[in-house]
Amino acid sequence: MLDNDSPQFETLSIVNLRERIKDRICDAILHGMFRPGSRVVEATIAEQFGVSRAPVREALVALEREGIIKSLPRRGYFVVDFTDKDIDEIFSLRRLLEVEALRRAVGRFNADGLAEMQRLVDQLGAAIRGNSDIARIIELDLSFHDTICRVANHSRLYEAWNSMRLQTWLLIGLTSRIKFDSPDQPHDIHQTILDAIKAGDVALASASLTRHLVDAEALAHEAWRTLHNEAAPRRRDDGAAEFRP
Amino acid sequence: MLDNDSPQFETLSIVNLRERIKDRICDAILHGMFRPGSRVVEATIAEQFGVSRAPVREALVALEREGIIKSLPRRGYFVVDFTDKDIDEIFSLRRLLEVEALRRAVGRFNADGLAEMQRLVDQLGAAIRGNSDIARIIELDLSFHDTICRVANHSRLYEAWNSMRLQTWLLIGLTSRIKFDSPDQPHDIHQTILDAIKAGDVALASASLTRHLVDAEALAHEAWRTLHNEAAPRRRDDGAAEFRP
């Protein structure tokens, strides 16, 4: 047997190169290395990762299924560019899936899970009050929702939701500057949801969650508009740009 | 401009080889060429299709996202083998998605759509009364549900549902012999749902649809047990078996 005390025992290294590349590309897209609608060129990615094109291609096929890139045959892959209908779809499906996840998760939370949720709510409140950048806020917010979906203990529901999570992040997380003055003070809404979960009040929790997601959808519409306006000056598709491997 | 009257203007041929192979493999699995849990070997598929392994690999990555095969790193791909929890998940998610799709679809149906639905219901009734094989019945049944989901006009919801469709087919469609004596006479339930859609009665349609899916879940459990018992004698994983390219 191998000794486990090797300093960087990389459990992840048994996973396919494809999966690691997928995660890296995913991160790169989600961190704004690619503009929405811009090309994702196999050869460029492969070169920057120092691998051949084969695993990159497979990663791209997987990412297309996750809904953040789109392939045009014989043309290449492009970061998705959302329309208003897409945003409607993403959030209506999120509402459907998350409310169901919540229904299942209430009663399944243990002390640790609730403590984690409370910590996320606190950090989120601090981030909002401290005017942290939108990316940080969205990340914490999505972690809150992610926890609910994970605790629901429904792998297929989680899988479907996770796809929407990536697209949501792409929608809002890329926007660097946006006024975050939701009328309902998101911090409170998260605390309200969590309190309802703790009290086992599914109806209240669901209603609050739904309201929160409706607010988030409005934010997403605004964020996407903002992002497009920011991008408007540059007319050329600036392709892969920097993109640290 | 090209003249459109060329006899075999094959619009489909612009699609990736990967996509065509994906569909072929998918068909092969869904038609029982592979047993649940059996290996899906790249080289074998590639050879039988007369192509190299590259597009096959990409097709397999896509199919894994569709939920009918599963990859074990460095081990290969296997046709999924469901547990009771998987069946619960598949049908609980189907209920969630289809009821929402129904809610959206009611009011969006036009005359053609309703006629198509009626035709499906009639064919389904004939198939059941005529004791057609289960595959035919499941196919018609899933087409009925598919139509609802398509008319809902929600691409992400449809995508999520389609994944469950494939898995449902894998669950039930492979079973060659199973007594089809559902207590609620499925034909009637489909007609009930369709009538409610025509009447615009969302509540009744949803309730009927939900009840139908609960019945279907019971059938799926039974079908899967049957399939496993059928497969039990053969202990060796018989791999790719025949599988016509």
Added chain:
DNA sequence: GGGAGTGGAACTGTCGACAATCGCCATTAT
């Protein structure tokens, strides 16, 4: 006789190269 070690076969993971196709741009004819 049984368990650990060992050798080989089969399969996946990865790579580099070639072929096919698409978009862009200059060129040309009307």
Added chain:
DNA sequence: ATAATGGCGATTGTCGACAGTTCCACTCCC
């Protein structure tokens, strides 16, 4: 001047080969 056309570069689609890993069966030693 404008629109069609042909060539060219860039990028994807596909292929065959090699390397690494896993599993299985066999052997050998205790």
